[in-house]
Amino acid sequence: MRLVLLFLLSAQAFAGGLDRYAQLVVSDSSRTARNGVRVTYLGTNGYQFEFKGRALLVDPYFSRVDLLSVAVDSRIQPNVSCINDGLRHLASYPDAVLVTHGHFDHLLDVPLIMARTRARLIASASSVDLAKRAGASSGDPVKPGDVRRIGPWTIRVLPAKHDRLFGKVPFDRPAARVNMPHRAADWNCGEPLAFLIEVNGQRIYIDSGGTPEQLPPNQSGNHRMDLAILGVALPDSRARLHAALERLQPRYILPSHQDNFFRPLNAGFQFGPLTDFSRVQRECAQQNRSRLILLDYFKPWTLLKAAGSKSQNPKPETD
């Protein structure tokens, strides 16, 4: 794995930013509150969703550990000043932090963010365990099929698979030495999860990538997704993109986890060395009822309800 990462380090080319795709980048023109779900991209696979003063975080990661530290297996730790900078853009007290899997670029910052915001953690059992060993005071271990209702949010936990990097899921085993996680490899993947978030009668699907063997639930017909945030960092997740979109039938497609997360956030969005946005565009172009969008770091965009949709407050379901 280290050799692979060293190769990546040497292959890390400047792949360009969002400028070329300015027509796809959406953001709110004013900060006036509207009746919708405000989505803020935090870089990597991190998002904040806001609705009527409540907030939810997914995979918040601000430290942006450099690739060399990962490649040579040196100690990594959350960068407090990066986290403070990131939190300045966010709501003070999010209801929860959802985490898709245990890799450092999803979970490393979460214990500190929880301490600062008092948000509860919702993640797989192994990710909750890792987070606790890294200092998190609590955690709600979930598995596919679980449902959590917190404030305006209904969170459905879905199964997911992690992309392979050169034939293998990176950091897929708990390291024997782990007590407190110190190195990138200690932040092992665990069971990957996807989430379906329902709020305000709108539905948002989010994962951090995937493979063709595990597709999102079938949502065609009357159950279109309003927004599908799909990780596309690696070839596996792009290979499943067409089938995933067929199932989700989203109004908006937001490809995710395609920035170079080894560079600091303040250096701006740059595509990662293993991404292929042209392919993502081609796959999305086949979905003529869906609109492909991109978000820039910390520039919120509001997901409004579909014209003609009525259910302002859908009836709560019983599980």
Ligand SMILES: [Zn+2]
């Ligand atoms: Zn990962």
